[in-house]
Every structure is written in C-alpha cells, then in structure tokens.
Amino acid sequence: MQRKSFATMECPIARSLEETGDGWTLLILRNALLGARRFQDFQARLGIAPNTLTRRLERLVELGFFTRQRYAARPPREEYELTAKGLDFVPVLLALAAWGNRWVMREAVAIECMDPRSGHKVEPVLVDRRTRRELVAGAVGLRAGPRASRQLRQALKRGVVLGAKRQPEVAR
C-alpha cells in the first residue's frame, strides 16, 4: 500500500496502524491468539505466500508482538510466542469482530464470543473502566494528553465529541 508514513503522527490510531494496519498482520495476530505458533501453522491456516508471511512475522517480532522460542535444536526450529503487547490486542480484534457481526455478517453470524467458564454467549461492548458508561458515537470526547504538541492542544481546546452531529471540525 502506498501512503504517507503514519509513524510521526500524534494520533494513537494512526500510530497503531503503522504497526498493524494491513489485513494479513491482523489475521496473523488473530491466528496466534487462536493457538498458532509455528510458521507452517500460519502458512497452512491463512493460505498466505511464504515470503509474505516471513516478512510479516519478522516485522511483528521487531515490533514486539512476538518473541521467538526455539523448540528443536537440529535443525533449529522456532515458535512465535505472543508477548503482553500481542495478547493485549484481543480487545481490538473483538471490537472489530463484534462490529463485523453486526454490520457485515448480520444474519449470517458464524462465530460468536462466549464465556469459557459458563459457555454463555458474550456481547462485547466498550465502556469506561471507572463509570462503566458505554463508549459510543456522541458519548465520547477527546482531549489533549500529557505529551500533546502545542498545535494539537490548541486544536482540541474547545473539545471534540466523536460522531457528534454537526460540530466544528478538529485538525486531526
């Protein structure tokens, strides 16, 4: 994909996409969370070209999503183990999956979340940790964080609400 690099932007979405923003990368993370650990597991499950898979895995190791663990000495063989950073991607993929079930799969839902202890169906919703209010369009604002640039701080000064009807647009 040709595009400007997002790496220097201040937005955490843009910065996260720099690391994860291609379909294969997200599907590799998905399969790792489902238990895939070896090159051939990913390759067989995803039907991805080996050289593409090699590049994506290398990059995910560099970025700290995986560490390599040797599981055989001769010939040397390694598994890809998710780090805390990789494991913490679960809520992102589940939020995407829940949206996908609502708006893409609709009546054709093939996979749903469940509580592994009770077996009950689980419906993922994003809430504020403290107040437990649901974070949906019109009910979440953005503000400058501790390390915002002066320019960004200025742009966010009046506050911005995500998905609000008719509001002055913010610069990013």
Add this chain to the structure above:
Amino acid sequence: MQRKSFATMECPIARSLEETGDGWTLLILRNALLGARRFQDFQARLGIAPNTLTRRLERLVELGFFTRQRYAARPPREEYELTAKGLDFVPVLLALAAWGNRWVMREAVAIECMDPRSGHKVEPVLVDRRTRRELVAGAVGLRAGPRASRQLRQALKRGVVLGAKRQPEVAR
C-alpha cells in the same frame, strides 16, 4: 495490497477487514467521526492523494458507511454523512486507540478520551454487556454462531479460548 480475498471467509474479523482493512480507510472514518464532511476537509487533513481519496470515499459509500448529502445546487456539491454503520465504528477505533496509547505511544500520549459532560479522563475497556466481565486474553472463548458451516462447527466443538497458554489450535 495483494492478498486472497477475505470476503467469503466466515470470520467476522476477516470480513470486516475486507471493508476497512487499509490504513487510509480507517483514518477517513476517524476524521469523519471528528467532524470532516467534505472532500476537501478529508484531503487537507489527511494529505491523501485526491484519486486515492475519491476511490476510498466511493467504496465507503457503496459499503454503507456514508451517504451523500447535497449541500449546494450550482455547482452540485455533496457532503459525506456517516450512517449508523459508520458511527458504530467508534468502539473499534477507540479500542485501537487505547491499545496504541498503551503500547505505541507509551509515555508520549498526545490524545486521550474524556467524558464530554464531566471532562474526566475515560479509559476504554471491552466488557461483556451482561456480566460486565473484562474481555482480555485468556478470558474469552469462541463458539460457532447460528450460521456456522459444518466444518467450522466441528473445528470449534471443543471450544477455544483467545490467547490461552498452549491450547490445541483451531482451523481458523
């Protein structure tokens, strides 16, 4: 990006990526949620090539993220208005942003979420709507949905927990 089409897969993540899985598309949705409505707003804010932006917006209209609203008759000018499907992408982007603040921005957080009424900082967490249990690695399972294929149903029969330590791998 060259890859197999994800459109026929049963996984809601793969299916969602078919619609949203490129960085520009997610950033266009982000800016729309921040108040951008006109072609030139997106163009100026994102620094995206006009032909790339045209293609992405066309596709987002086709997929039902936006409707076009005419705001001037001569010459005809249209704004892009988010639909319910587009507005419902807020939790996905916020889950990604929260992960990005934790693992990419780290000590350099420039933007954070707030409650638009109180101004208090908000920390997005994904929970089950009913039990309010947090959905993190090791604590969420997957099961076949109502329209799963026989093959998928078989693969998920023993159950799978996302991000569990050492579990039998599931076929997708």
